[in-house]
Amino acid sequence: MEGKKTRGRQKVEMKRIEKEDDRLVTFSKRRAGIYKKLSELVALTGAETACLVFSPGGKPFSYGHPSFENVLDRFLENPPSTDGGADELAELYRRARIGELAQKYNEMQQQLEDGKEKGNKLKDKMEGNESEDWWNSPAEELNLQELIELEKKFESLQMMLHNKIKDSNNGASSSHAPEIGQPHAYDPNFAFDHGSDWGAGSSGF
Incomplete structure:
Protein backbone atom coordinates (compact mmCIF):
# COMPACT_ATOMS: atom_id res chain seq x y z
CA MET A 1 0.00 0.00 0.00
CA GLU A 127 -32.06 28.34 52.38
CA GLY A 128 -34.70 26.92 50.06
CA ASN A 129 -34.64 29.60 47.38
CA GLU A 130 -34.08 26.75 44.96
CA SER A 131 -35.88 24.13 47.03
CA GLU A 132 -36.95 22.15 44.00
CA ASP A 133 -33.43 20.74 43.56
CA TRP A 134 -31.61 21.38 46.84
CA TRP A 135 -30.78 17.66 47.00
CA ASN A 136 -28.58 18.15 43.94
CA SER A 137 -26.18 20.36 45.89
CA PRO A 138 -22.63 19.04 45.20
CA ALA A 139 -21.42 17.61 48.51
CA GLU A 140 -17.76 18.24 47.70
CA GLU A 141 -18.45 21.98 47.48
CA LEU A 142 -20.21 22.21 50.88
CA ASN A 143 -18.55 22.98 54.19
CA LEU A 144 -19.27 21.07 57.40
CA GLN A 145 -22.19 23.27 58.50
CA GLU A 146 -23.82 23.06 55.06
CA LEU A 147 -23.42 19.27 55.05
CA ILE A 148 -25.13 19.08 58.45
CA GLU A 149 -28.00 21.24 57.17
CA LEU A 150 -28.31 19.06 54.07
CA GLU A 151 -28.43 15.92 56.23
CA LYS A 152 -31.22 17.46 58.33
CA LYS A 153 -33.20 18.21 55.18
CA PHE A 154 -32.86 14.60 54.03
CA GLU A 155 -33.92 13.31 57.46
CA SER A 156 -36.93 15.64 57.44
CA LEU A 157 -37.90 14.48 53.96
CA GLN A 158 -37.53 10.84 55.00
CA MET A 159 -39.74 11.37 58.07
CA MET A 160 -42.37 13.19 56.01
CA LEU A 161 -42.51 10.35 53.48
CA HIS A 162 -42.70 7.79 56.29
CA ASN A 163 -45.65 9.58 57.90
CA LYS A 164 -47.35 9.97 54.54
CA ILE A 165 -47.07 6.25 53.82
CA LYS A 166 -48.24 5.41 57.35
CA ASP A 167 -51.29 7.68 57.05
CA SER A 168 -52.08 6.22 53.65
CA ASN A 169 -51.93 2.65 55.00
CA ASN A 170 -54.09 3.52 58.00
CA GLY A 171 -56.69 5.10 55.74
CA ALA A 172 -56.81 2.02 53.51
CA SER A 173 -57.25 -0.33 56.51
CA SER A 174 -60.04 1.70 58.11
CA SER A 175 -62.02 1.81 54.86
CA HIS A 176 -62.46 -2.01 54.95
CA ALA A 177 -63.18 -2.41 58.68
CA PRO A 178 -66.84 -2.31 59.91
CA GLU A 179 -67.75 0.70 61.96
CA ILE A 180 -68.52 -0.12 65.60
CA GLY A 181 -71.97 0.84 66.86
CA GLN A 182 -73.57 1.15 63.41
CA PRO A 183 -76.88 -0.80 62.87
CA HIS A 184 -76.83 -3.63 60.33
CA ALA A 185 -79.54 -4.00 57.70
CA TYR A 186 -82.29 -6.50 58.57
CA ASP A 187 -81.94 -9.83 56.78
CA PRO A 188 -85.33 -11.58 56.39
CA ASN A 189 -83.59 -14.89 55.63
CA PHE A 190 -81.73 -14.86 58.89
CA ALA A 191 -82.88 -17.83 61.02
CA PHE A 192 -82.99 -17.12 64.71
CA ASP A 193 -83.17 -20.27 66.85
CA HIS A 194 -85.04 -19.40 70.03
CA GLY A 195 -84.30 -22.80 71.48
CA SER A 196 -80.59 -22.76 71.01
CA ASP A 197 -78.24 -22.76 73.90
CA TRP A 198 -76.45 -19.39 74.00
CA GLY A 199 -73.70 -20.83 76.09
CA ALA A 200 -72.97 -23.54 73.49
CA GLY A 201 -73.25 -21.26 70.49
CA SER A 202 -75.95 -20.74 67.87
CA SER A 203 -76.10 -22.27 64.44
CA GLY A 204 -77.85 -19.17 63.14
CA PHE A 205 -74.71 -17.10 63.42
Whole structure:
Protein backbone atom coordinates (compact mmCIF):
# COMPACT_ATOMS: atom_id res chain seq x y z
CA MET A 1 0.00 0.00 0.00
CA GLU A 2 1.47 3.33 -1.06
CA GLY A 3 2.13 5.61 1.87
CA LYS A 4 0.62 9.04 2.23
CA LYS A 5 2.64 11.72 0.48
CA THR A 6 3.43 14.88 2.39
CA ARG A 7 5.09 18.13 1.48
CA GLY A 8 7.69 17.66 4.14
CA ARG A 9 8.90 20.42 6.41
CA GLN A 10 8.32 23.80 4.87
CA LYS A 11 9.99 27.08 5.68
CA VAL A 12 7.71 29.49 7.50
CA GLU A 13 7.59 32.95 6.01
CA MET A 14 8.79 35.51 8.52
CA LYS A 15 5.97 38.04 8.58
CA ARG A 16 3.42 39.21 11.14
CA ILE A 17 0.58 36.76 11.69
CA GLU A 18 -2.73 38.51 11.07
CA LYS A 19 -5.14 36.35 13.13
CA GLU A 20 -4.85 37.17 16.82
CA ASP A 21 -5.53 33.62 18.05
CA ASP A 22 -2.88 32.18 15.74
CA ARG A 23 -0.48 34.92 16.82
CA LEU A 24 -0.92 34.06 20.51
CA VAL A 25 -0.47 30.33 19.86
CA THR A 26 2.70 31.00 17.88
CA PHE A 27 4.02 33.27 20.63
CA SER A 28 3.47 30.57 23.24
CA LYS A 29 5.22 27.90 21.15
CA ARG A 30 8.15 30.12 20.16
CA ARG A 31 8.62 31.33 23.75
CA ALA A 32 8.85 27.72 24.91
CA GLY A 33 11.40 27.12 22.16
CA ILE A 34 13.52 30.06 23.35
CA TYR A 35 13.44 28.74 26.92
CA LYS A 36 14.52 25.32 25.67
CA LYS A 37 17.48 26.77 23.75
CA LEU A 38 18.55 28.77 26.79
CA SER A 39 18.35 25.64 28.95
CA GLU A 40 20.54 23.79 26.47
CA LEU A 41 23.03 26.66 26.52
CA VAL A 42 23.15 26.53 30.31
CA ALA A 43 23.58 22.74 30.33
CA LEU A 44 26.36 22.80 27.73
CA THR A 45 28.35 25.81 28.90
CA GLY A 46 27.20 26.69 32.42
CA ALA A 47 26.34 30.19 31.26
CA GLU A 48 24.16 32.47 33.34
CA THR A 49 21.25 33.63 31.21
CA ALA A 50 18.30 36.00 31.47
CA CYS A 51 15.43 36.55 29.05
CA LEU A 52 12.53 39.00 29.28
CA VAL A 53 9.65 38.79 26.79
CA PHE A 54 6.36 40.69 26.57
CA SER A 55 3.42 38.93 24.94
CA PRO A 56 1.32 40.65 22.23
CA GLY A 57 -1.14 41.47 25.00
CA GLY A 58 1.54 43.12 27.13
CA LYS A 59 2.01 40.31 29.67
CA PRO A 60 5.66 39.89 30.74
CA PHE A 61 7.46 36.54 30.82
CA SER A 62 10.95 36.05 32.22
CA TYR A 63 13.46 33.21 32.28
CA GLY A 64 16.85 33.07 33.91
CA HIS A 65 19.57 30.83 35.31
CA PRO A 66 20.26 30.61 38.16
CA SER A 67 17.41 33.15 38.25
CA PHE A 68 16.34 36.19 36.29
CA GLU A 69 16.82 38.43 39.34
CA ASN A 70 20.36 37.17 40.03
CA VAL A 71 21.48 37.73 36.46
CA LEU A 72 19.89 41.19 36.36
CA ASP A 73 21.47 42.19 39.68
CA ARG A 74 24.85 41.06 38.41
CA PHE A 75 24.36 43.07 35.23
CA LEU A 76 23.40 46.18 37.18
CA GLU A 77 26.42 45.84 39.47
CA ASN A 78 28.78 45.56 36.49
CA PRO A 79 27.28 47.62 33.67
CA PRO A 80 29.11 47.17 30.36
CA SER A 81 28.76 50.85 29.47
CA THR A 82 27.47 54.15 30.79
CA ASP A 83 25.05 54.88 27.98
CA GLY A 84 21.99 54.37 30.15
CA GLY A 85 21.33 50.81 28.98
CA ALA A 86 21.38 49.46 32.51
CA ASP A 87 18.81 51.99 33.66
CA GLU A 88 16.62 51.10 30.73
CA LEU A 89 16.88 47.39 31.50
CA ALA A 90 16.13 48.07 35.16
CA GLU A 91 13.06 50.02 34.15
CA LEU A 92 11.95 47.15 31.92
CA TYR A 93 12.39 44.73 34.79
CA ARG A 94 10.42 47.01 37.11
CA ARG A 95 7.60 47.20 34.58
CA ALA A 96 7.71 43.44 34.13
CA ARG A 97 7.41 42.84 37.87
CA ILE A 98 4.55 45.34 38.12
CA GLY A 99 2.82 43.61 35.21
CA GLU A 100 3.23 40.19 36.82
CA LEU A 101 1.87 41.45 40.14
CA ALA A 102 -1.05 43.15 38.40
CA GLN A 103 -1.83 39.94 36.51
CA LYS A 104 -1.77 37.88 39.72
CA TYR A 105 -3.94 40.47 41.46
CA ASN A 106 -6.52 40.34 38.66
CA GLU A 107 -6.53 36.53 38.74
CA MET A 108 -7.03 36.51 42.51
CA GLN A 109 -9.83 39.06 42.22
CA GLN A 110 -11.55 36.89 39.61
CA GLN A 111 -11.18 33.80 41.78
CA LEU A 112 -12.62 35.72 44.71
CA GLU A 113 -15.61 36.86 42.65
CA ASP A 114 -16.18 33.33 41.33
CA GLY A 115 -16.00 31.91 44.85
CA LYS A 116 -18.39 34.55 46.17
CA GLU A 117 -20.88 33.83 43.38
CA LYS A 118 -20.65 30.09 43.97
CA GLY A 119 -21.10 30.62 47.71
CA ASN A 120 -24.23 32.70 47.15
CA LYS A 121 -25.70 30.01 44.91
CA LEU A 122 -25.05 27.32 47.51
CA LYS A 123 -26.50 29.56 50.21
CA ASP A 124 -29.65 30.08 48.14
CA LYS A 125 -30.02 26.34 47.69
CA MET A 126 -29.54 25.63 51.39
CA GLU A 127 -32.06 28.34 52.38
CA GLY A 128 -34.70 26.92 50.06
CA ASN A 129 -34.64 29.60 47.38
CA GLU A 130 -34.08 26.75 44.96
CA SER A 131 -35.88 24.13 47.03
CA GLU A 132 -36.95 22.15 44.00
CA ASP A 133 -33.43 20.74 43.56
CA TRP A 134 -31.61 21.38 46.84
CA TRP A 135 -30.78 17.66 47.00
CA ASN A 136 -28.58 18.15 43.94
CA SER A 137 -26.18 20.36 45.89
CA PRO A 138 -22.63 19.04 45.20
CA ALA A 139 -21.42 17.61 48.51
CA GLU A 140 -17.76 18.24 47.70
CA GLU A 141 -18.45 21.98 47.48
CA LEU A 142 -20.21 22.21 50.88
CA ASN A 143 -18.55 22.98 54.19
CA LEU A 144 -19.27 21.07 57.40
CA GLN A 145 -22.19 23.27 58.50
CA GLU A 146 -23.82 23.06 55.06
CA LEU A 147 -23.42 19.27 55.05
CA ILE A 148 -25.13 19.08 58.45
CA GLU A 149 -28.00 21.24 57.17
CA LEU A 150 -28.31 19.06 54.07
CA GLU A 151 -28.43 15.92 56.23
CA LYS A 152 -31.22 17.46 58.33
CA LYS A 153 -33.20 18.21 55.18
CA PHE A 154 -32.86 14.60 54.03
CA GLU A 155 -33.92 13.31 57.46
CA SER A 156 -36.93 15.64 57.44
CA LEU A 157 -37.90 14.48 53.96
CA GLN A 158 -37.53 10.84 55.00
CA MET A 159 -39.74 11.37 58.07
CA MET A 160 -42.37 13.19 56.01
CA LEU A 161 -42.51 10.35 53.48
CA HIS A 162 -42.70 7.79 56.29
CA ASN A 163 -45.65 9.58 57.90
CA LYS A 164 -47.35 9.97 54.54
CA ILE A 165 -47.07 6.25 53.82
CA LYS A 166 -48.24 5.41 57.35
CA ASP A 167 -51.29 7.68 57.05
CA SER A 168 -52.08 6.22 53.65
CA ASN A 169 -51.93 2.65 55.00
CA ASN A 170 -54.09 3.52 58.00
CA GLY A 171 -56.69 5.10 55.74
CA ALA A 172 -56.81 2.02 53.51
CA SER A 173 -57.25 -0.33 56.51
CA SER A 174 -60.04 1.70 58.11
CA SER A 175 -62.02 1.81 54.86
CA HIS A 176 -62.46 -2.01 54.95
CA ALA A 177 -63.18 -2.41 58.68
CA PRO A 178 -66.84 -2.31 59.91
CA GLU A 179 -67.75 0.70 61.96
CA ILE A 180 -68.52 -0.12 65.60
CA GLY A 181 -71.97 0.84 66.86
CA GLN A 182 -73.57 1.15 63.41
CA PRO A 183 -76.88 -0.80 62.87
CA HIS A 184 -76.83 -3.63 60.33
CA ALA A 185 -79.54 -4.00 57.70
CA TYR A 186 -82.29 -6.50 58.57
CA ASP A 187 -81.94 -9.83 56.78
CA PRO A 188 -85.33 -11.58 56.39
CA ASN A 189 -83.59 -14.89 55.63
CA PHE A 190 -81.73 -14.86 58.89
CA ALA A 191 -82.88 -17.83 61.02
CA PHE A 192 -82.99 -17.12 64.71
CA ASP A 193 -83.17 -20.27 66.85
CA HIS A 194 -85.04 -19.40 70.03
CA GLY A 195 -84.30 -22.80 71.48
CA SER A 196 -80.59 -22.76 71.01
CA ASP A 197 -78.24 -22.76 73.90
CA TRP A 198 -76.45 -19.39 74.00
CA GLY A 199 -73.70 -20.83 76.09
CA ALA A 200 -72.97 -23.54 73.49
CA GLY A 201 -73.25 -21.26 70.49
CA SER A 202 -75.95 -20.74 67.87
CA SER A 203 -76.10 -22.27 64.44
CA GLY A 204 -77.85 -19.17 63.14
CA PHE A 205 -74.71 -17.10 63.42
